[in-house]
Amino acid sequence: MSDVGPPRELDAPMAKAVRLEYWNIFWTLTIILVMGLVLGQSETMKTAWVEDTLGLVPPIMFLIAARAERRGHPSRRYPFGFDRVNGLGFFVAAVALAAVGALLLYNAVTALIAAEHATVGSVRLLDRDIWLGWLMLAAQLYSLVPPLIIGRKELPLAEALNDKLLHTDALMNKANWLTGAAGLAGVAGLGLGWWWADSVAAAVISLDVLNDGIKALRSSTAELIDGAPRALSSTDLSEDAQAVCTRLMEAFPGATVRLRETGRLIRAEVHGARPPAQCRHPRHYWPGDKDRAWRLAQVSFIPPIEDQPPA
Amino acid sequence: MGAGRFCFAMKVAFLFPALLLLGGCHALPRDPDGTSTQIMRSGILRVGLIDDPHPFDRGQTAALIARLAQETGAKPQTARGAAEPLLADLDAGRLDLVIGPFAADSPWKTMVALAPPLAASGTDDAPLQWQAAARNGENRWIMTVEQASRAIAPEGDAP
Numbered sequence: 001m002s003d004v005g006p007p008r009e010l011d012a013p014m015a016k017a018v019r020l021e022y023w024n025i026f027w028t029l030t031i032i033l034v035m036g037l038v039l040g041q042s043e044t045m046k047t048a049w050v051e052d053t054l055g056l057v058p059p060i061m062f063l064i065a066a067r068a069e070r071r072g073h074p075s076r077r078y079p080f081g082f083d084r085v086n087g088l089g090f091f092v093a094a095v096a097l098a099a100v101g102a103l104l105l106y107n108a109v110t111a112l113i114a115a116e117h118a119t120v121g122s123v124r125l126l127d128r129d130i131w132l133g134w135l136m137l138a139a140q141l142y143s144l145v146p147p148l149i150i151g152r153k154e155l156p157l158a159e160a161l162n163d164k165l166l167h168t169d170a171l172m173n174k175a176n177w178l179t180g181a182a183g184l185a186g187v188a189g190l191g192l193g194w195w196w197a198d199s200v201a202a203a204v205i206s207l208d209v210l211n212d213g214i215k216a217l218r219s220s221t222a223e224l225i226d227g228a229p230r231a232l233s234s235t236d237l238s239e240d241a242q243a244v245c246t247r248l249m250e251a252f253p254g255a256t257v258r259l260r261e262t263g264r265l266i267r268a269e270v271h272g273a274r275p276p277a278q279c280r281h282p283r284h285y286w287p288g289d290k291d292r293a294w295r296l297a298q299v300s301f302i303p304p305i306e307d308q309p310p311a
Numbered sequence: 312m313g314a315g316r317f318c319f320a321m322k323v324a325f326l327f328p329a330l331l332l333l334g335g336c337h338a339l340p341r342d343p344d345g346t347s348t349q350i351m352r353s354g355i356l357r358v359g360l361i362d363d364p365h366p367f368d369r370g371q372t373a374a375l376i377a378r379l380a381q382e383t384g385a386k387p388q389t390a391r392g393a394a395e396p397l398l399a400d401l402d403a404g405r406l407d408l409v410i411g412p413f414a415a416d417s418p419w420k421t422m423v424a425l426a427p428p429l430a431a432s433g434t435d436d437a438p439l440q441w442q443a444a445a446r447n448g449e450n451r452w453i454m455t456v457e458q459a460s461r462a463i464a465p466e467g468d469a470p
Contacts, residue, residue, distance in 0.1 A: 116448075119450065121424060122458065193345075
């Protein structure tokens with residue numbers, strides 16, 4: 001097996017995820033269009049619209065990363081292939097998620113402090129004067145549905161592929177439909193004459209989005225600076241990786257084991273140990289479920305320093 | 312995110328529209344500061360007219376005031392003056408309506424709610440549109456004024 005490119009057993013879930021992300025982009029574009037038509041002067045609606053637009057970042061990054069990972073071949077300029085494009089995409093998506101959270105929070109808090117009374121007027125439609133709020137409610141209700149469904153479909157795929165970028169996208173979808181729900185409450189509250197309703201709802205939701213964004217940012221930074229592998233949905237160390245570490249330490253007592261993550265793959269370095277006489281596949285050292293053994297893509301040995309010839 | 316907050320969001324998303332339906336949709340929107348109710352209760356419609364040196368047929372202005380008076384059953388009480396003090400009074404809730412010429416990029420555009428234009432004046436270089444302004448956020452009253460403005464100068468007919 002080559003140690004670059006995604007393992008073969010991921011072909012099917014990968015193809016499924018790529019298809020899902022194309023659909024995700026399509027539905028997000030329809031939401032951006034529908035929401036854009038009824039924006040009016042409402043700050044809530046504008047913020048929700050910006051969030052929906054930023055929601056395009058993770059799926060686009062995923063598609064770019066998947067393409068690079070599947071089609072890209074190691075070259076003289078990129079001798080290690082493109083496994084880590086996924087990690088870079090994860091970082092970009094995490095920045096987008098954190099930025100959306102911060103933006104939402106800022107807008108909600110400033111609107112509250114300024115005691116802004118949002119104006120939502122009427123439009124002439126089919127010879128009737130209709131309050132724009134009704135159209136906003138309809139648009140928000142529509143914007144709830146696709147992210148709710150797509151986000152739920154993404155989670156199991158993200159786990160199967162151990163794809164943090166896809167997982168972040170699922171979080172982004174959750175953030176989107178939660179904002180839709182807050183927007184519904186906000187516009188409805190506005191209609192009832194509670195000018196503060198939408199800002200309060202938006203502030204509560206934005207805190208949650210910001211929290212998810214910061215968590216993703218911490219994990220993605222850890223990956224980019226060769227930190228130990230992190231769990232898919234939190235900043236804790238990955239249990240699978242810890243089990244690999246224990247297994248290698250048992251096999252090579254006295255050696256130092258260092259693990260890092262390149263995209264979805266784990267790479268191990270065993271320092272201060274000679275490789276075993278018999279050549280072994282890295283998967284040999286995977287302790288748990290054999291179906292997940294593809295995650296361990298490399299086990300390298302660095303012999304003890306005294307073995308090396310003097311400079 | 313915790314399951315608790317998920318449940319909260321679900322409740323907000325689905326209970327709110329349900330409550331609105333039960334409460335009667337035709338009642339929306341309402342005014343946060345009760346402008347519409349206050350006009351009907353006091354029987355007085357406080358209108359500010361912005362002085363403008365350019366000649367302009369005020370037929371539309373008079374028609375709009377008459378129509379709003381008829382709809383609310385209130386007697387119009389007009390005051391004339393410069394734009395700034397009148398709009399400041401509108402923003403503070405001391406006036407219900409201000410009618411006058413506004414530039415397309417007027418800074419007041421976001422600070423008050425401007426209804427569809429009644430007429431145009433000014434020069435080609437600096438066109439002005441005569442519009443009625445209501446206090447920001449008073450959405451029921453804004454809708455009433457918008458409807459009346461459209462009835463007097465239907466969109467498309469307006470210059």
